[in-house]
Amino acid sequence: MTAPIDQLPVDGAGPIVGTRPRVGHIDFLNCLPLFWGLARTGSLLDLDLRRDTPERLSDALVAGELDIGPISVTEYLRNADELVLLPDIAVGADGPVMSCLLLSTLPLERLDGVPLACTTTSRTSVRLAELLLSDLVGVRPEYRSSSADPATMLSGAPAAVVIGDAALRASLLGAGTAGYEVYDLGEMWRKWTGLPFVFAVFAARRDFLAGNADLVREVHSRFLASREVFLDEIDDVCRRAARWAEFDAPTLKRYYLSALDFSLGERHLAGLREFARRVGGAEAGFPPDVTIRLLDTDPPDARRMAGPGAVSGRGPAGVVRS
Numbered sequence: 001m002t003a004p005i006d007q008l009p010v011d012g013a014g015p016i017v018g019t020r021p022r023v024g025h026i027d028f029l030n031c032l033p034l035f036w037g038l039a040r041t042g043s044l045l046d047l048d049l050r051r052d053t054p055e056r057l058s059d060a061l062v063a064g065e066l067d068i069g070p071i072s073v074t075e076y077l078r079n080a081d082e083l084v085l086l087p088d089i090a091v092g093a094d095g096p097v098m099s100c101l102l103l104s105t106l107p108l109e110r111l112d113g114v115p116l117a118c119t120t121t122s123r124t125s126v127r128l129a130e131l132l133l134s135d136l137v138g139v140r141p142e143y144r145s146s147s148a149d150p151a152t153m154l155s156g157a158p159a160a161v162v163i164g165d166a167a168l169r170a171s172l173l174g175a176g177t178a179g180y181e182v183y184d185l186g187e188m189w190r191k192w193t194g195l196p197f198v199f200a201v202f203a204a205r206r207d208f209l210a211g212n213a214d215l216v217r218e219v220h221s222r223f224l225a226s227r228e229v230f231l232d233e234i235d236d237v238c239r240r241a242a243r244w245a246e247f248d249a250p251t252l253k254r255y256y257l258s259a260l261d262f263s264l265g266e267r268h269l270a271g272l273r274e275f276a277r278r279v280g281g282a283e284a285g286f287p288p289d290v291t292i293r294l295l296d297t298d299p300p301d302a303r304r305m306a307g308p309g310a311v312s313g314r315g316p317a318g319v320v321r322s
């Protein structure tokens, strides 16, 4: 049952004034929880939304074609000087993620020197798979980009890295019957490090933030409100989404509640910093101790009113507020 329009949740947010921000939206089921409520609260009208694949949105944010949006974590780290992270919102997992996978027709120990097909839509899962294979398993496959579907990727290579809806399909519908094993990258990282893994963060361009700080804070709070609306309506959303996806509503609910983790708190930041520490260097395009800038959600006036020392300018080690 859809709520009548007059029962739409009360917005409760401030007005978007001035520039209509250009905001990215990952066109995978994984981002539905963050965008569902934007429509329900009317926020959608206030944003110039661009729906696309993660790698294209990452490039658009870096190129200044978007002001705010999701960005694959490796691209964020490579451009951390130009960007500010939105706190408490991300696409990650604290265990199995279900949709960032290594599929292999061979035992992982036998992947040394053999072709491994990597989806062009991913920048981070591909890098994470490379790290896990080299440092945990001790093999170095020959990485090749591919824009094909998982079955075609595996017809030309013994293993593949896939993400998003195609990965969900491959793990839920193909595993066991299609001759490959599924290795969940979120689960492997969690077992290895004890930390959550963040695949994509939400960031604003620093040059945009400089002239539009209140606006960025407003968009940030709208995203948080959107996620709340999604959680309130999750059964209804999953039932509706299941009409168009190949997955039933309980599977989608499990994906959203037990696999994906949409928060970005201290443990997630620790996971992000640990990933940077392990892959950072000249080749990666960012230093292992890259500085992470987190949006200061308390405007200076509120901080002054709260009294001295109420809000520190620094977050956890290596994280600064902007």
Ligand SMILES: C=C(O[C@@H]1C=C(C(=O)O)C=C[C@H]1O)C(=O)O
Pocket: 026, 028, 030, 054, 071, 072, 073, 091, 092, 097, 099, 100, 121, 122, 123, 124, 125, 126, 163, 164, 165, 167, 199, 200
């Ligand atoms: C959980 C996911 O997270 C993503 C993984 C990304 C990557 O590997 O580069 C980028 C954005 C997110 O969509 C997914 O795609 O399934």
